[in-house]
Each structure stands twice: as structure tokens, then as C-alpha cells.
Amino acid sequence: MGNENFFRLVQHYQEQLPSDVQEYIMQTYNYGQESFRRHHVSVWESSTRFELTLMILAIALWCFVISLSVLGYFVARTRFRSSKKSLSSQLPADKAPGVSIIRPLKGVDCNLFENLSSSFRQNYPKFEIIFSVASENDPAIAVVQKLMKKFPKADARLIIGDRNVGVNPKINNIIRAYESVKYDIIWILDSNVYVDPGCLGRSVDKLCRPNVGLVHHLPFAVRPDTFGSELEMIFIDTIHAKMYLAINAMGPDSCVVGKSNLYRKSDIEDVGGLAQFGKYMAEDNLIASAIWRKGFKHEMTCDLAYQPLGSMTISDYFLRRSRWTRIRKYTVTAATLVEPFIESILCGLCASYGFNLLWHIHPLNFLAFHLVLWFWIDLKLFQILSQKKVDMETLRGFIMAWAIREITALPLYIYSMGGTTVDWREGTYRLMRDSTVVKISSSNRQHQASGSISSSPPSSNNQRTLFFQFIVSILTSVMLVINFFIDILFSSQRNGNPIETTEVEDLKDSEKRKDSYK
Numbered sequence: 060m061g062n063e064n065f066f067r068l069v070q071h072y073q074e075q076l077p078s079d080v081q082e083y084i085m086q087t088y089n090y091g092q093e094s095f096r097r098h099h100v101s102v103w104e105s106s107t108r109f110e111l112t113l114m115i116l117a118i119a120l121w122c123f124v125i126s127l128s129v130l131g132y133f134v135a136r137t138r139f140r141s142s143k144k145s146l147s148s149q150l151p152a153d154k155a156p157g158v159s160i161i162r163p164l165k166g167v168d169c170n171l172f173e174n175l176s177s178s179f180r181q182n183y184p185k186f187e188i189i190f191s192v193a194s195e196n197d198p199a200i201a202v203v204q205k206l207m208k209k210f211p212k213a214d215a216r217l218i219i220g221d222r223n224v225g226v227n228p229k230i231n232n233i234i235r236a237y238e239s240v241k242y243d244i245i246w247i248l249d250s251n252v253y254v255d256p257g258c259l260g261r262s263v264d265k266l267c268r269p270n271v272g273l274v275h276h277l278p279f280a281v282r283p284d285t286f287g288s289e290l291e292m293i294f295i296d297t298i299h300a301k302m303y304l305a306i307n308a309m310g311p312d313s314c315v316v317g318k319s320n321l322y323r324k325s326d327i328e329d330v331g332g333l334a335q336f337g338k339y340m341a342e343d344n345l346i347a348s349a350i351w352r353k354g355f356k357h358e359m360t361c362d363l364a365y366q367p368l369g370s371m372t373i374s375d376y377f378l379r380r381s382r383w384t385r386i387r388k389y390t391v392t393a394a395t396l397v398e399p400f401i402e403s404i405l406c407g408l409c410a411s412y413g414f415n416l417l418w419h420i421h422p423l424n425f426l427a428f429h430l431v432l433w434f435w436i437d438l439k440l441f442q443i444l445s446q447k448k449v450d451m452e453t454l455r456g457f458i459m460a461w462a463i464r465e466i467t468a469l470p471l472y473i474y475s476m477g478g479t480t481v482d483w484r485e486g487t488y489r490l491m492r493d494s495t496v497v498k499i500s501s502s503n504r505q506h507q508a509s510g511s512i513s514s515s516p517p518s519s520n521n522q523r524t525l526f527f528q529f530i531v532s533i534l535t536s537v538m539l540v541i542n543f544f545i546d547i548l549f550s551s552q553r554n555g556n557p558i559e560t561t562e563v564e565d566l567k568d569s570e571k572r573k574d575s576y577k
């Protein structure tokens with residue numbers, strides 16, 4: 060029976076029905092009509108202008124963010140597949156442009172000896188290495204001395220003692236090295252980074268191209284020993300990597316992180332000299348932007364700036380993330396304001412609303428599709444950059460850390476936007492609206508982090524400790540739930556049989572043998 064006929068029938072017998080039944084039938088009928096109208100009348104007619112605007116914005120946001128992610132993924136796929144041999148590394152020493160590598164040191168970072176060794180191992184005919192350390196009591200000095208003994212022929216020296224040209228401790232630390240460089244090309248390479256031997260040659264190739272003023276490398280976190288490090292790794296190797304690659308591929312503006320940057324000293328002098336960036340905390344991005352505004356492009360090579368993480372605590376992760384967000388808050392305010400919408404959960408919620416209005420897709424169905432797609436892109440990107448297939452155990456850790464990072468991204472963002480102080484190694488600093496920074500305090504505690512890149516708080520106040528305890532307890536509960544479901548998933552794949560260690564070893568051995576036959 061059609062709707063109209065049913066309605067006529069109800070009208071006909073209306074008087075004979077009790078009033079509450081009449082009312083119920085009318086309500087059901089009206090609801091049916093409304094839902095019929097919603098489904099069969101175009102969304103453009105049935106929705107208010109406000110709803111339509113929100114819908115368009117939500118869908119546009121989703122398309123934009125997914126396109127950025129896909130772009131980041133394809134850039135990674137094409138760029139990091141193979142490493143080319145450079146031309147400059149094959150030049151004789153008197154023809155190659157010289158490079159001064161500056162290594163700022165502060166304490167014993169995770170993997171420090173190997174990180175610094177990678178500078179000595181550069182396959183390049185003409186370079187010097189300058190290690191800078193602010194204090195004569197710094198334990199990094201012993202590591203440098205050991206390295207100099209190991210590579211006696213290398214042109215390397217150590218400068219002890221900083222000079223206060225501003226507040227930024229990294230600039231104060233390297234300013235003397237910068238002033239004493241032998242060559243025009245300088246490579247500022249953080250202490251907690253190692254690079255492949257061909258990196259310098261490839262970077263010089265790029266820097267020598269016309270109109271290029273800066274060469275930088277994608278930070279890539281490796282060797283997480285703790286859950287805090289895993290969270291950091293997920294951040295650096297997924298969302299950060301894909302956004303960094305996508306923004307740099309599109310090139311709307313300068314977007315540079317200072318882990319591994321090559322420039323010309325003459326260009327830095329042209330934009331005011333290194334010392335004048337000492338008043339900022341985001342010296343890396345501001346130097347890069349100044350060079351960019353002079354009309355010089357930025358280039359990246361197929362090299363990664365590997366950062367071994369070691370044993371960061373969860374608080375270390377939160378503090379480093381909030382330091383970077385707070386730094387961005389004043390240096391790139393507009394981009395920082397839209398950041399949460401570029402994160403999976405908020406972006407997915409907005410898009411679920413949009414697609415529900417447009418195509419009546421159930422919001423939860425869309426959210427599930429969106430999260431799976433997002434996870435898949437992140438996992439593929441991670442596989443490409445780490446150049447290995449992710450095994451089941453790694454995948455399990457990846458899923459856990461990924462889920463928790465995604466869930467905590469928004470609370471962490473809100474926490475970070477709400478404050479202006481940052482802790483960096485031994486110092487606490489207040490960020491000012493004009494991007495400059497003021498030092499609040501420093502502790503005498505030496506940064507001796509063997510296995511940690513800690514930027515731990517020198518003076519953690521009670522409120523902060525409580526906040527972290529709260530976050531950690533939420534994290535732990537979420538982790539337990541996720542772990543429980545992953546366990547079920549994995550054991551159902553093995554029909555409930557536990558995987559024997561020997562079985563894993565056998566599998567590995569047979570894989571190795573297969574490889575050796577190739």
C-alpha cells in the first residue's frame with residue numbers, strides 16, 4: 060500500500076481510533092515523510108545553507124589532506140627507492156667545493172659515537188668537521204677525542220666554549236665554529252643524526268644547481284627502545300614525513316627542520332648572519348625562510364637524516380612534541396591553527412559528517428574506511444622509508460603506537476597551544492609572540508642520556524607531572540584494550556597456536572638462504 064493510500068485510510072477511520080494511537084500514526088507518518096524527503100530530495104534542497112557550507116568544507120578538507128598524504132607517499136616512493144652516485148664526490152680535491160661540517164654537541168646522545176662517525180665516513184674529497192661543545196665538562200668531549208684518534212687523517216677539530224649571541228643554545232654553541240669555517244658551504248648536522256656515506260656528495264650536487272640556497276634531508280627516526288620512543292618514531296616517520304615531503308614537493312613556502320641542513324655561509328651573511336638568529340628558538344625555519352625570501356629554492360636528496368631514538372620516556376615524547384608545536388605556534392601561526400584538522404581523527408570526523416549529508420554514508424562506516432586508508436598510507440610510507448618489509452611483531456608494535464599517537468594528538472595539541480614555555484635539554488625558555496625567546500632557567504644537570512635524546516624538564520612542576528600521569532594512565536588502559544584485540548586477531552590467524560621462537564628463527568634462516576641463492 061502506498062504512503063498516500065495509507066494516510067487516506069487512517070483519515071477515514073480516524074474517529075474510531077483512540078487519540079494516542081492516532082497521534083502515534085501521524086508522528087510515524089511525518090517521520091517517514093521527512094526521511095523520504097531527505098533521501099529523495101537532493102541534499103542541496105533539503106539542507107540549510109549553513110549545513111551545506113559545513114559539508115563542502117569538510118569534504119574539501121578531506122580531499123585536500125588525503126591528496127597531501129598520497130603526494131607525500133608518492134614522493135617517498137620515487138625519491139627513496141635508490142640512491143644515486145654523486146658527481147661532486149668523484150671530483151679531485153682541488154676541483155670539489157669544500158664543505159665545513161658543523162656538529163653541535165650537548166651531552167651523550169643515543170648512538171653518539173656512530174652518529175659522529177658517519178661524518179668522517181663521507182665519501183667526498185674535501186671537507187672539514189668542526190665539533191662544538193658549550194661546556195668543558197660535557198661528556199661528549201671524550202667521545203669526540205676517541206673519534207679523532209680513530210680517524211687521525213681527517214680534518215677535524217673540537218671547539219670548546221659557547222658565545223652568547225642570543226638565547227638559542229644551539230646557535231650560541233655553534234657560533235664560534237661558524238665563524239671559523241674554512242669553506243663557504245656549511246652543513247649543520249645535529250649530534251643525534253647519522254647519514255649515509257654518499258649524503259654529502261649528493262647534497263653538494265643539489266646545492267650547486269642554479270638558484271638553490273639550501274639542501275635538507277628528511278628526518279627519519281630509528282631504533283626505538285621504549286614506548287615513548289615508539290610514539291616519537293610514529294610521529295616522525297608517518298605524519299611528519301608525509302607532510303614534510305608533500306609541502307616541500309608543492310613548495311608553497313619554506314618548510315625546513317634543522318636536523319641536517321646545507322647552506323652557503325655567504326647566503327647566511329646576506330640575510331644578516333647566523334648570530335642574529337640566536338634570539339629565536341625556530342632558528343632552523345627562520346634561516347631557511349630568509350634564504351627562501353631572497354629567491355633561493357630548497358632541495359632535498361634521496362638521503363635520510365636518521366635519528367636513533369633510544370630510550371625516550373613518554374614524558375620526553377610529550378615534551379619534545381609540545382616544544383615543536385609551541386615553536387610553530389608563533390613562527391607559522393596559520394599553519395599551526397589548522398594542524399589538528401590535518402590529523403586523522405578530526406579530519407575523519409569532519410569528513411564523516413560531510414559524506415553522511417552528501418551520500419547518506421553512515422558516519423561510523425566512513426570513519427572506519429578513513430582510518431584504515433590513513434593507516435595503510437602511513438604503514439606503506441614507513442615501509443618505503445625504512446626499506447624493509449614490516450614483520451608481524453613490528454606490525455603489532457606499529458599498530459599500538461600508531462593508534463595511541465593518533466588518539467593523543469589532539470590533547471597534546473591543546474596542551475601545547477595553551478602554554479608558552481619550552482624545555483630544551485638543560486634549559487627552560489619562554490617563547491614570545493614575535494618568535495623570540497627568553498631564557499627562564501637552566502640546571503647544572505649534565506645531559507647524559509646514553510640511549511636517550513631526552514629533552515626532560517629541568518624543573519618539572521606538580522601540575523605538569525599530574526598531567527603526564529593522567530595521560531600515561533589513559534594510554535596504559537587504551538594500550539591494554541588494543542593489545543587484547545590484537546592478541547585475539549593474531550592468535551586467530553594461527554588458529555590459536557602460539558608461535559615458537561625456533562619457528563621464527565627457522566623462517567628467518569630460510570628467508571636468508573633464499574636471499575643468498577638470488
Ligand SMILES: CCCCCCCC/C=C\CCCCCCCC(=O)N[C@@H](CO)[C@H](O)/C=C/CCCCCCCCCCCCC
Nearest residue numbers: 299302312313314315316317341344383387391394398401
Ligand atoms: C608537524 C607536522 C605534523 C602535524 C600535522 C600537520 C601539519 C600542518 C602544516 C604544516 C607543518 C608542516 C611540517 C613542518 C614540520 C615542523 C616541525 C617543527 O616544528 N620543527 C621546528 C623545530 O625544528 C621548526 O623550528 C619549525 C618549522 C616550521 C616549518 C613550518 C612550515 C610551514 C609551511 C606552511 C606551508 C603551508 C602548507 C599548508 C598545508 C597544510
Ligand SMILES: O=c1ccn([C@@H]2O[C@H](COP(=O)(O)OP(=O)(O)O[C@H]3OC[C@@H](O)[C@H](O)[C@H]3O)[C@@H](O)[C@H]2O)c(=O)[nH]1
Nearest residue numbers: 163164165228229232249250251317318340342343484
Ligand atoms: O642546549 C642545547 C640544546 C641542543 N643543542 C644541539 O642542538 C641539536 C638539536 O638538539 P635536539 O635534538 O635536542 O633538538 P630538536 O631536534 O628537537 O631541535 C629542533 O628544534 C629546534 C631547532 O632549534 C633545532 O634546529 C631543531 O633541530 C643537537 O645537535 C644538540 O646537541 C645544543 O647545542 N645545545
